[in-house]
Amino acid sequence: MKDNVIKYNLASLEKMKENSPLKHLSDEEFFEVCIYHELGHYLDYKKNQDRHSVRMENDYPELEFKFIGEQNAWRYGKEIIPPYRTEFSKNFDKLNESNIAFWTTNRMK
Numbered sequence: 001m002k003d004n005v006i007k008y009n010l011a012s013l014e015k016m017k018e019n020s021p022l023k024h025l026s027d028e029e030f031f032e033v034c035i036y037h038e039l040g041h042y043l044d045y046k047k048n049q050d051r052h053s054v055r056m057e058n059d060y061p062e063l064e065f066k067f068i069g070e071q072n073a074w075r076y077g078k079e080i081i082p083p084y085r086t087e088f089s090k091n092f093d094k095l096n097e098s099n100i101a102f103w104t105t106n107r108m109k
Ligand SMILES: [Zn+2]
Pocket: 037, 041, 069, 070, 073
């Protein structure tokens, strides 16, 4: 976060795509959806700095913190998608729905 760089592991990205509801997309299209999600994380970090510092100071439950972070990444990522890109926006929602479902399952454990 501090050096403003998004890094991806291409091998794990391919695996992620296979396990996602967006298997039908090309690698480039899938990658772009992921970038918007990561930009959402970045915006969450910028807009909610107090949330991030509270986490450092207290014993804030890690899973809860991540869960809220994933929800915020969805929300903020969605805000920066141009309105005319309706198909892209739908794919973005699909990916984030399955991401939240994943985190919800983990949260229950
Ligand atoms: Zn995320």
